[in-house]
Amino acid sequence: MKTLAFAKRCTKEILRDPINLGFGLGFPLALLLLLSAIQANVPVSLFEIDTLTPGITVFGLSFITLFSATLVAKDRESALLQRLYTTPLTGLDFIVGYMLPLLPIALGQTIVCYLFSLTLGLTFRIHIVYAILGVLPMAVFNIALGLLCGSVLGVKQVGGICGALLTNVSAWLSGVWFDLELVGGTFKNIADALPFVHAVEMEKALLDGNFTIAATHCLPILPYAAVATAAAVFCFLKQMKKQ
């Protein structure tokens, strides 16, 4: 019950921040609209709605990292966490309380992206449901990364690292904006070693109903999600102890 009380508070803090809503929902939708308009005038296979929607959905998750990191960093800089550390809340309550609300928010963001894409020409099929659920491993990675960054960085640093750097890294290395095969070499090798491009390819495969390919792309994401979660838990508990 105490975990849920804290999780409820975190949900309210995130959803009542207009910047969160603007970036988290507004930006991916604006990108979908803009790139679809470009596609309508100058056809580019990369920006076809079936390819674009999975990419923008995964890109949108990088904002979940920003929400998560900002919330934790803000709480650490205010005295609220200090107060809560003197209550019966345990380290596990805090971690679950921070992570739990962001999963439905990530799913909600994905649902809105797919619904918007339907208005832009995406054909409705049951595979959309699988693709929506398929963001969960990557969502866990992004949420944990946010908790990790928020545990070690200040609010301003979080804005720079998660708001600017991570969103760009996530975009460049996911193959959303350009074909990674065209760049090739080390750049492609780095992209392949990271989870972003696999998350996009998994989404595309789920949308096509190709579950075997989806599973092969899911596998590289899982260790990232596990390691990020373990590192986030370690760093959060360490800073809690340091308090």
Place this chain on the structure above:
Amino acid sequence: MHAIKTTGLVKRYKKLTAVDKLDLEIRQGELFSLLGVNGAGKTTTIKLLSCLTRPDEGDAVVGGYSVTTQQKQVKRLIGVSPQETAVAPNLSVKENLELLCGIHGFSKEKTQTKIRELAAQLALDTVLRRKAGKLSGGWQRRVSIAMALVGEPKILFLDEPTLGLDVIARHDLWDVIRSLKGTVTVIMTTHYMEEAEALSDRIGIMKDGRLLATGTAKELCERADTDDFETAFVRIVKEDKA
């Protein structure tokens, strides 16, 4: 019985000894003030007693439980209002109180009763639905104290509760703190002489992490051979320097 008893409590931050062999006894039900200039070790003492940080040496028994080995039990007994305003800014005052009620495992009915009680006790009725982050400093401190009282603590820590408030807000908050007397043991830190003198049953004067003197305001004045409490404080602190 003592609400708090510390024995040789030491806290170091690298080369700085923030609390230096603190031996302190606070009686049940009293309002005890820790008075000292900035950096005297008041806030670190509160952090040690509220299990926010661990002592490097010594121990403190809070409500019968050790802060080094029985933190869980200590946390069930205490309420803390930190120096900075510790409210969730995007939540209303009511939601802030509900958050603490939830953390303490209250039922829906008990939550509503508790909020009504605290709103009446701290005159929060008019701001219950307002966002906590939009309130003035004085109101935020009041909300902060209300949040600390949600868990029905036996021991309440107030760290610089009136710091930065204007004179009216400060006096309003003094009334709130006075109203708590007798119901809970209150440990308050302050560097305002008049605040310590007006509110406290006993006062402890700290400097460089050490406790220089304890007693009522009158006893401390007698010790420093003056009628003025501020002069007494200055003499006790300077006497130590000499």
